[in-house]
Amino acid sequence: MVVLANLFKEISKLTESELDKILPIVEGSESRLHEAMRYSSMSGGKRVRPLLVVACGDLFDVDRDKLIRVAAAVELIHTYSLIHDDLPAMDNDGMRRGKPTCHIKFDEATAILAGDALLTIGFEVLADPKIHPSADIRIRLIAELSSAVGPRGMVGGQMLDLLSSKIKFTKSEVLRLQSLKTGALIEFSCKAGAILSGVGSRETEKLTSFARDLGLIYQFTDDLLDVDSTLKETGKMVNKDADLGKATIVSLFGKKGARKEVSFLEERALKNLEIFQEKGEVLGALLKFVVNRRN
Amino acid sequence: MVVLANLFKEISKLTESELDKILPIVEGSESRLHEAMRYSSMSGGKRVRPLLVVACGDLFDVDRDKLIRVAAAVELIHTYSLIHDDLPAMDNDGMRRGKPTCHIKFDEATAILAGDALLTIGFEVLADPKIHPSADIRIRLIAELSSAVGPRGMVGGQMLDLLSSKIKFTKSEVLRLQSLKTGALIEFSCKAGAILSGVGSRETEKLTSFARDLGLIYQFTDDLLDVDSTLKETGKMVNKDADLGKATIVSLFGKKGARKEVSFLEERALKNLEIFQEKGEVLGALLKFVVNRRN
Numbered sequence: 001m002v003v004l005a006n007l008f009k010e011i012s013k014l015t016e017s018e019l020d021k022i023l024p025i026v027e028g029s030e031s032r033l034h035e036a037m038r039y040s041s042m043s044g045g046k047r048v049r050p051l052l053v054v055a056c057g058d059l060f061d062v063d064r065d066k067l068i069r070v071a072a073a074v075e076l077i078h079t080y081s082l083i084h085d086d087l088p089a090m091d092n093d094g095m096r097r098g099k100p101t102c103h104i105k106f107d108e109a110t111a112i113l114a115g116d117a118l119l120t121i122g123f124e125v126l127a128d129p130k131i132h133p134s135a136d137i138r139i140r141l142i143a144e145l146s147s148a149v150g151p152r153g154m155v156g157g158q159m160l161d162l163l164s165s166k167i168k169f170t171k172s173e174v175l176r177l178q179s180l181k182t183g184a185l186i187e188f189s190c191k192a193g194a195i196l197s198g199v200g201s202r203e204t205e206k207l208t209s210f211a212r213d214l215g216l217i218y219q220f221t222d223d224l225l226d227v228d229s230t231l232k233e234t235g236k237m238v239n240k241d242a243d244l245g246k247a248t249i250v251s252l253f254g255k256k257g258a259r260k261e262v263s264f265l266e267e268r269a270l271k272n273l274e275i276f277q278e279k280g281e282v283l284g285a286l287l288k289f290v291v292n293r294r295n
Numbered sequence: 296m297v298v299l300a301n302l303f304k305e306i307s308k309l310t311e312s313e314l315d316k317i318l319p320i321v322e323g324s325e326s327r328l329h330e331a332m333r334y335s336s337m338s339g340g341k342r343v344r345p346l347l348v349v350a351c352g353d354l355f356d357v358d359r360d361k362l363i364r365v366a367a368a369v370e371l372i373h374t375y376s377l378i379h380d381d382l383p384a385m386d387n388d389g390m391r392r393g394k395p396t397c398h399i400k401f402d403e404a405t406a407i408l409a410g411d412a413l414l415t416i417g418f419e420v421l422a423d424p425k426i427h428p429s430a431d432i433r434i435r436l437i438a439e440l441s442s443a444v445g446p447r448g449m450v451g452g453q454m455l456d457l458l459s460s461k462i463k464f465t466k467s468e469v470l471r472l473q474s475l476k477t478g479a480l481i482e483f484s485c486k487a488g489a490i491l492s493g494v495g496s497r498e499t500e501k502l503t504s505f506a507r508d509l510g511l512i513y514q515f516t517d518d519l520l521d522v523d524s525t526l527k528e529t530g531k532m533v534n535k536d537a538d539l540g541k542a543t544i545v546s547l548f549g550k551k552g553a554r555k556e557v558s559f560l561e562e563r564a565l566k567n568l569e570i571f572q573e574k575g576e577v578l579g580a581l582l583k584f585v586v587n588r589r590n
Contacts, residue, residue: 089403108384
């Protein structure tokens with residue numbers, strides 16, 4: 001676990017430094033937009049997705065530079081989704097990563113535009129030859145990412161999430177919601193390294209299955225934390241979903257049932273790592289971290 | 296001019312039918328999101344940008360199918376920008392193309408997500424091999440478009456526009472605002488055909504200069520119309536910018552000055568078409584249409 005903590009720190013630092021290069025400080029009247037983009041993108045966070053990009057890319061011996069660049073693109077898009085989700089018309093959240101959310105720190109209009117800009121730059125970064133000299137590989141990354149975060153992925157999941165306070169969802173619908181809202185981008189983070197290396201289908205398949213389970217576990221433990229934590233521990237509002245009458249994983253499965261499901265998923269995820277032998281150890285540790293996380 | 300009217304109708308129909316294929320009717324709880332995307336994307340409009348894509352692509356004998364596909368991507372992104380610009384936190388517009396805006400017809404959250412989804416799909420469409428078999432060409436389209444509509448393009452222009460009711464802008468700042476907000480996507484629409492054909496720099500250069508002037512003329516005549524029109528004629532709120540205390544082209548140049556500037560730009564734009572000889576006639580007619588448009 002000490003190794004994983006160090007790796008988290010290292011990847012987080014490299015990702016922040018890459019984001020710093022991608023999001024320059026701009027003078028002129030529109031500087032407010034660039035400030036807002038930097039404020040939300042560089043406000044820390046665990047950087048779980050970048051670590052996934054790197055750990056999965058390491059399985060295929062992909063250059064660290066390329067992985068960090070993709071990781072930064074993923075973080076840009078993750079940050080855009082957080083900024084828009086926090087808006088008053090959406091989840092109306094005032095705190096994120098222990099700081100005021102973008103629309104509180106700036107204003108609603110700036111937050112909407114900062115989100116739009118980050119999403120756009122995410123694709124711009126992937127189109128740049130710095131990601132990989134092969135246009136085919138860059139296109140594959142863009143195709144996979146746009147599909148993962150579009151209306152049949154992340155945005156569709158957020159739409160379902162908004163509706164979940166009005167419509168009574170079943171277990172399988174809540175799981176589908178979560179797999180779209182959170183799972184799709186986590187899955188992309190795991191697949192990116194395989195795409196960059198151009199490797200064959202069997203390993204990518206295993207990794208995709210692993211990513212799906214990890215994404216689900218992430219959401220289960222997120223919901224469990226939400227019930228058990230305070231604002232101070234998580235840096236964001238807690239227990240909001242239940243207060244809004246949304247069906248949550250905990251409300252549907254119960255705490256015990258949710259933990260049992262996590263154990264089942266963990267076992268299955270570990271099986272999918274076997275093909276990578278000792279190379280999969282970092283991912284195994286990361287899996288354990290997500291299963292046991294306390295914030 | 297009769298020819299141009301027919302061409303407008305033809306391209307508009309082809310673009311709508313392409314959008315119809317790209318935005319399917321989806322069942323399930325998230326159908327509301329897809330409905331909103333279709334509502335705003337397929338609500339008519341003049342489809343000036345698609346016509347530009349096709350007319351400029353025709354200069355280089357690019358397949359009509361490919362051009363329409365790019366035109367649809369441009370319209371998806373243009374529509375996203377309109378949906379977000381109309382939001383209460385932004386321009387707070389209730390009418391667009393003679394119909395209630397997306398957040399009035401649906402709600403704010405759905406409108407934000409529909410915009411996000413349309414932007415994302417715009418890139419997904421360009422990444423698809425249907426656009427062009429060469430990944431290099433698809434990547435160039437994505438790189439140019441993301442740069443045109445990001446923080447140093449369209450989104451930056453919208454940020455400046457929001458600030459223009461608070462800060463006193465000079466003539467050159469208002470022109471810069473307009474060239475970012477409206478000009479960048481018009482410029483991309485003109486360049487897309489050249490990119491698809493892979494032709495050299497001299498023609499692309501002329502076309503880019505033409506596009507810049509056309510974009511400016513478009514904004515000048517838009518502002519002139521805004522002063523002279525009614526809601527019924529334009530299908531959207533009029534005179535809002537001046538009411539908000541924003542420096543507009545008409546407030547800075549005066550009506551006469553604005554018309555004089557349009558004449559100057561028209562002459563320069565025509566010069567840039569000379570290299571294309573009779574092939575540039577459609578673009579010449581389109582230029583005349585924009586100069587003289589009444590709605």
